Amino acid sequence: MDWPVTVALAQAVPTLPEGKDLHYEPKLDGHRLVMWRTQDSVRLQTRSGRDVTAVWMDLALAGMQFPPGVVLDGEGVVYVDGRVDFSAAQSRANSSPARARQLAELHPAHYAVFDLLHHHEHGDVRGWAYTRRRALLEHLLEGYGMGPPIQAVPTTMDVALARTWYEALRGQGIEGVVVKVGSATYRGGSRQWKKVRHAETVDVPVVGYTGPTARPRHLAVRLPDGRVALSQTLTAPLAAHVAQLLTNASSPRRARTRGGDAYTAMDVDILVEVLAGTTRHAVVTVTRVK
Known part of the structure; x- marks a missing residue:
């Protein structure tokens, strides 16, 4: 496998799908990370392919327990007061290495693994069915005595239990449920x-x-759909959060939306959530930074 790997994605649906061969996982509110156990060290990759090992060094050190050749897909999460705290994970992801070390001492990160992409003995397993990859993942974690901060996310075929996760665990930082077909291979880039x-x-x-x-x-x-649109006027807390992240921006330049609105364009790895119902409009509503 070549660095960086293109990760599989999920398509939002309004209701929980039901049917044969469906497997449900709780969706933790964290930062997507691919963990690479190389011959000499561990590297961590974002969804966009950026190397973020330096700010998740506590997870990189924990990953050294795996044998070289293992590549995992999962979520970097941070617990604050017993619940998954997305803001804490985002602060870590966008901090400097020195600041990340301070944050790690205050709130250590955890790695919630939900897929196995490469195995040290079997090689690239992305062409295997989800159920087969999942069984090999669990065998790998058990065989190497893995526990916190690296653990597999729960999985079930019981739709009633999945619905309970969705309805009852929101207060613990579970933002929803991901549904996967048991016979499906891992297709990077596809939803x-x-x-x-x-x-x-x-x-x-x-x-x-x-x-x-x-x-x-x-x-x-x-x-x-490829359009560039402006958001609503940012609230003071949201603007302050974004301002911190913009310190990593590069190549500022003037640009305009298709509608003629001027803005400062730049290169920076920031994702935000917008209300789906507003994406048809010239102004979209941002709910939070991802």
């Missing part, structure tokens, strides 16, 4: 999985902003 979330939202990349960097007024986001 082969389904997900049911508590809010009908879409994750979109930020491509720019309006106003000063220290206090952005609007975000420019690229919608699923």
